[in-house]
Amino acid sequence: xxxxxxxxxxxxxxxxxxxxxxxxxxxxxxxxxxxxxxxxxxxxxxxxxxxxxxxxxxxxxxxxxxxxxxxxxxxxxxxxxxxxxxxxxxxxxxxxxxxxxxxxxxxxxxxxxxxxxxxxxxxxxxxxxxxxxxxxxxxxxxxxxxxxxxxxxxxxxxxxxxxxxxxxxxxxxxxxxxxxxxxxxxxxxxxxxxxxxxxxxxxxxxxxxxxxxxxxxxxxxxxxxxxxxxxxxxxxxxxxxxxxxxxxxxxxxxxxxxxxxxxxxxxxxxxxxxxxxxxxxxxxxxxxxxxxxxxxxxxxxxxxxxxxxxxxxxxxxxxxxxxxxxxxxxxxxxxxxxxxxxxxxxxxxxxxxxxxxxxxxxxxxxxxxxxxxxxxxxxxxxxxxxxxxxxxxxxxxxxxxxxxxxxxxxxxxxxxxxxxxxxxxxxxxxxxxxxxxxxxxxxxxxxxxxxxxxxxxxxxxxxxxxxxxx
Amino acid sequence: xxxxxxxxxxxxxxxxxxxxxxxxxxxxxxxxxxxxxxxxxxxxxxxxxxxxxxxxxxxxxxxxxxxxxxxxxxxxxxxxxxxxxxxxxxxxxxxxxxxxxxxxxxxxxxxxxxxxxxxxxxxxxxxxxxxxxxxxxxxxxxxxxxxxxxxxxxxxxxxxxxxxxxxxxxxxxxxxxxxxxxxxxxxxxxxxxxxxxxxxxxxxxxxxxxxxxxxxxxxxxxxxxxxxxxxxxxxxxxxxxxxxxxxxxxxxxxxxxxxxxxxxxxxxxxxxxxxxxxxxxxxxxxxxxxxxxxxxxxxxxxxxxxxxxxxxxxxxxxxxxxxxxxxxxxxxxxxxxxxxxxxxxxxxxxxxxxxxxxxxxxxxxxxxxxxxxxxxxxxxxxxxxxxxxxxxxxxxxxxxxxxxxxxxxxxxxxxxxxxxxxxxxxxxxxxxxxxxxxxxxxxxxxxxxxxxxxxxxxxxxxxxxxxxxx
Numbered sequence: 008x009x010x011x012x013x014x015x016x017x018x019x020x021x022x023x024x025x026x027x028x029x030x031x032x033x034x035x036x037x038x039x040x041x042x043x044x045x046x047x048x049x050x051x052x053x054x055x056x057x058x059x060x061x062x063x064x065x066x067x068x069x070x071x072x073x074x075x076x077x078x079x080x081x082x083x084x085x086x087x088x089x090x091x092x093x094x095x096x097x098x099x100x101x102x103x104x105x106x107x108x109x110x111x112x113x114x115x116x117x118x119x120x121x122x123x124x125x126x127x128x129x130x131x132x133x134x135x136x137x138x139x140x141x142x143x144x145x146x147x148x149x150x151x152x153x154x155x156x157x158x159x160x161x162x163x164x165x166x167x168x169x170x171x172x173x174x175x176x177x178x179x180x181x182x183x184x185x186x187x188x189x190x191x192x193x194x195x196x197x198x199x200x201x202x203x204x205x206x207x208x209x210x211x212x213x214x215x216x217x218x219x220x221x222x223x224x225x226x227x228x229x230x231x232x233x234x235x236x237x238x239x240x241x242x243x244x245x246x247x248x249x250x251x252x253x254x255x256x257x258x259x260x261x262x263x264x265x266x267x268x269x270x271x272x273x274x275x276x277x278x279x280x281x282x283x284x285x286x287x288x289x290x291x292x293x294x295x296x297x298x299x300x301x302x303x304x305x306x307x308x309x310x311x312x313x314x315x316x317x318x319x320x321x322x323x324x325x326x327x328x329x330x331x332x333x334x335x336x337x338x339x340x341x342x343x344x345x346x347x348x349x350x351x352x353x354x355x356x357x358x359x360x361x362x363x364x365x366x367x368x369x370x371x372x373x374x375x376x377x378x379x380x381x382x383x384x385x386x387x388x389x390x391x392x393x394x395x396x397x398x399x400x401x402x403x404x405x406x407x408x409x410x411x412x413x414x415x416x417x418x419x420x421x422x423x424x425x426x427x428x429x430x431x432x433x434x435x436x437x438x439x440x441x442x443x444x445x446x447x448x449x450x451x452x453x454x455x456x457x458x459x460x461x462x463x464x465x466x467x468x469x470x471x472x473x474x475x476x477x
Numbered sequence: 478x479x480x481x482x483x484x485x486x487x488x489x490x491x492x493x494x495x496x497x498x499x500x501x502x503x504x505x506x507x508x509x510x511x512x513x514x515x516x517x518x519x520x521x522x523x524x525x526x527x528x529x530x531x532x533x534x535x536x537x538x539x540x541x542x543x544x545x546x547x548x549x550x551x552x553x554x555x556x557x558x559x560x561x562x563x564x565x566x567x568x569x570x571x572x573x574x575x576x577x578x579x580x581x582x583x584x585x586x587x588x589x590x591x592x593x594x595x596x597x598x599x600x601x602x603x604x605x606x607x608x609x610x611x612x613x614x615x616x617x618x619x620x621x622x623x624x625x626x627x628x629x630x631x632x633x634x635x636x637x638x639x640x641x642x643x644x645x646x647x648x649x650x651x652x653x654x655x656x657x658x659x660x661x662x663x664x665x666x667x668x669x670x671x672x673x674x675x676x677x678x679x680x681x682x683x684x685x686x687x688x689x690x691x692x693x694x695x696x697x698x699x700x701x702x703x704x705x706x707x708x709x710x711x712x713x714x715x716x717x718x719x720x721x722x723x724x725x726x727x728x729x730x731x732x733x734x735x736x737x738x739x740x741x742x743x744x745x746x747x748x749x750x751x752x753x754x755x756x757x758x759x760x761x762x763x764x765x766x767x768x769x770x771x772x773x774x775x776x777x778x779x780x781x782x783x784x785x786x787x788x789x790x791x792x793x794x795x796x797x798x799x800x801x802x803x804x805x806x807x808x809x810x811x812x813x814x815x816x817x818x819x820x821x822x823x824x825x826x827x828x829x830x831x832x833x834x835x836x837x838x839x840x841x842x843x844x845x846x847x848x849x850x851x852x853x854x855x856x857x858x859x860x861x862x863x864x865x866x867x868x869x870x871x872x873x874x875x876x877x878x879x880x881x882x883x884x885x886x887x888x889x890x891x892x893x894x895x896x897x898x899x900x901x902x903x904x905x906x907x908x909x910x911x912x913x914x915x916x917x918x919x920x921x922x923x924x925x926x927x928x929x930x931x932x933x934x935x936x937x938x939x940x941x942x943x944x945x946x947x
Binding site: 018020022023059060062063066067070119121122123124125128130133134137138141142145146147148149150151152153158159162163165166177178185186187188189196213216217220316320321322323324325344346347348349350351352353362364367454455 | 488490492493529530532533536537540589591592593594595598600603604607608611612615616617618619620621622623628629632633635636647648655656657658659666683686687690786790791792793794795814816817818819820821822823832834837924925
């Protein structure tokens with residue numbers, strides 16, 4: 008049995024010493040790939056320490072990808088070159104994926120629709136701006152600041168949103184938050200909690216859940232090729248609608264101009280409001296980016312939500328909500344407390360990032376990067392699958408919807424893909440009603456995958472699915 | 478009339494160009510202190526631009542302290558050496574303070590209880606760790622990460638909390654959030670919304686508000702010299718209690734051991750839970766820090782909440798909640814979505830900050846810094862006011878409670894102080910019921926004030942209040 012001896016380092020917590028020791032041993036080959044580690048119990052006895060630091064150290068090793076836990080078997084070391092991506096609480100993860108044991112030595116190619124390209128992140132510039140932000144605002148570091156969000160950031164955003172998405176608003180109308188849930192909370196506060204909200208079906212489950220948790224009645228409206236149709240809402244007493252018109256989530260379709268106009272008419276006639284979640288609206292690969300729905304709205308009916316998670320990084324946890332003037336007024340009069348502004352340092356860095364022009368340059372750069380990846384993935388699918396796979400939801404955003412010509416279920420496709428080390432998504436949580444479709448639909452993100460991995464991944468998918476295609 | 482000419486800078490938004498122009502003119506004296514700026518309307522005509530960028534520029538100048546707005550009069554330039562502290566949405570701001578026009582040339586001394594000492598912030602180390610965090614985790618920057626909070630941070634916190642506050646928990650029991658409102662949201666989710674919660678009176682209004690907004694029935698329990706008494710809760714059907722035992726907010730009293738024991742007994746007998754908000758528990762100036770209530774709890778009854786806002790900086794927007802095992806289990810089974818974890822980059826930097834020992838050093842340093850300031854403020858008050866002012870709530874935390882021997886109201890005391898350029902707080906929003914007290918009670922924070930300003934501030938208070946003292 009492998010014996011682990013750790014030096015008693017003063018001042019360093021035991022869990023940390025143990026974690027580092029095992030990690031270093033795996034890295035330098037002392038503990039080889041696939042080797043079974045001592046059980047927690049035996050380490051307790053070997054090291055004469057309590058269970059908790061050992062469990063903590065093991066959990067850290069698993070999180071970092073050095074160890075895998077096999078139920079009813081034990082803990083096994085993993086070759087660092089075969090680090091599994093962390094799947095804990097990944098935003099779209101399907102329950103089934105979590106339970107699959109990937110072979111330790113096979114790298115996993117993950118077409119995660121929520122990931123962005125880490126290489127697109129401007130590390131040096133961001134570092135520099137964070138540093139400057141801290142130094143220039145050092146006297147402000149002791150205070151909470153404006154809980155609606157730093158004014159200069161809201162000003163810079165108002166300007167950017169007008170130029171890039173046609174959104175017309177003043178800085179006062181913008182609320183900086185830590186994510187979409189903050190936006191939804193604000194909206195739930197503004198509307199009484201037995202309100203009925205028309206919701207895209209399939210639609211973003213995290214948002215739908217927030218509404219349900221806040222006592223709203225969710226009305227699922229089937230998404231067609233042009234998004235949802237306002238005809239399906241008329242006469243249904245909904246005073247709110249949640250839509251993703253730039254790139255429907257998850258199907259990817261784009262709501263055309265005429266449908267947008269009809270939606271606005273409905274909202275005006277009904278004294279209703281439309282929530283436009285423009286989560287990846289900056290990315291359009293054919294023609295110019297479509298202006299936001301809000302830009303067409305002359306009657307203050309649209310609540311516009313955007314995020315830094317796709318264009319920049321989900322690691323930042325920063326988004327924004329633009330309220331129509333009358334709703335802003337209502338919010339202020341209700342003495343709503345803003346409780347979720349993100350780190351001021353992050354906001355200060357972003358202010359400089361936008362004011363100094365880096366933001367526009369960054370968007371152009373990643374748009375180009377993603378356009379290339381988008382075209383590449385489509386090409387690979389077409390070359391490998393021909394007409395066995397139909398691609399939709401393309402030309403915008405960071406993921407595709409594929410329909411596979413097979414009589415197998417999505418579960419089978421996902422499992423067989425995972426056995427080859429490829430992760431694709433069925434997004435089944437996005438449906439509220441029973442999901443019926445003639446052929447299985449799956450979702451592939453391309454932003455977080457390198458082109459090399461894309462090639463490998465689609466090859467492996469072909470290998471996995473060939474027996475099933477008709 | 479002052480004419481403002483701005484160059485049309487390509488690619489720079491108009492609001493920004495205008496803001497910089499006016500700011501630079503004020504800094505270099507071209508626009509002198511007290512000079513009235515052109516109205517928005519006249520600038521519209523001069524510059525032939527729309528109103529919005531002008532309003533934005535003016536708002537930024539006000540926020541940054543270069544301009545003051547006098548109702549029904551106009552906008553006036555301020556000498557940069559007389560920059561007013563930003564009062565927008567400051568966390569404890571009283572409505573009255575906002576309406577007071579401070580003379581432009583007099584510096585304001587703000588005994589803000591929510592501010593921390595900016596000089597205590599380890600800028601260089603934090604910069605270095607943020608930079609390292611970004612570089613070491615660059616491949617992770619494309620993902621959302623663990624929405625409960627990065628595991629390594631929870632592990633480091635579990636270890637720290639045990640050593641520093643006696644809190645016993647595993648990393649799994651910790652949830653990293655963006656502030657107290659997140660903690661309260663989790664708790665509201667765990668308890669049905671017609672639950673009754675015993676709440677300190679006076680007590681932290683932001684938290685009370687969250688409970689009210691979530692449909693809870695708040696039972697105000699009068700705070701005595703030892704905090705609230707469990708006798709006042711018995712028989713009141715409350716299943717939850719919110720307390721700040723280390724340093725009652727706002728009165729500052731410390732709950733003694735016997736009272737803590739009684740509270741735990743109550744919770745065990747009633748199958749109730751106690752929310753311990755240990756917001757400034759690291760700061761105790763006489764004797765050792767008192768261990769947390771949670772450290773005495775052998776029955777899993779305490780929900781422990783802590784924050785980085787006092788020990789570190791409120792600019793970070795990061796806090797944590799430690800749930801008892803059974804509540805954690807309940808949370809996970811209810812498929813609660815964690816939506817408010819803060820920036821991953823911040824978390825990564827904090828992991829290193831703690832793991833490398835900077836955190837412990839930092840706490841020792843700021844504790845020493847605040848102890849000095851605490852003693853200084855008490856000394857100044859005693860020397861200037863003798864027995865006209867009684868100090869309570871001292872020996873812990875970052876603010877004091879003072880009771881002034883006068884027949885004037887708190888409003889009068891605050892106004893007269895503000896006229897001398899000193900801001901003190903009455904915390905009137907902390908009371909839910911009618912506040913009756915024989916003598917006015919006020920609150921002074923000392924963390925965010927330099928010792929020099931403290932001296933000046935107390936001198937000015939003496940000048941302001943002398944006529945009123947008896």
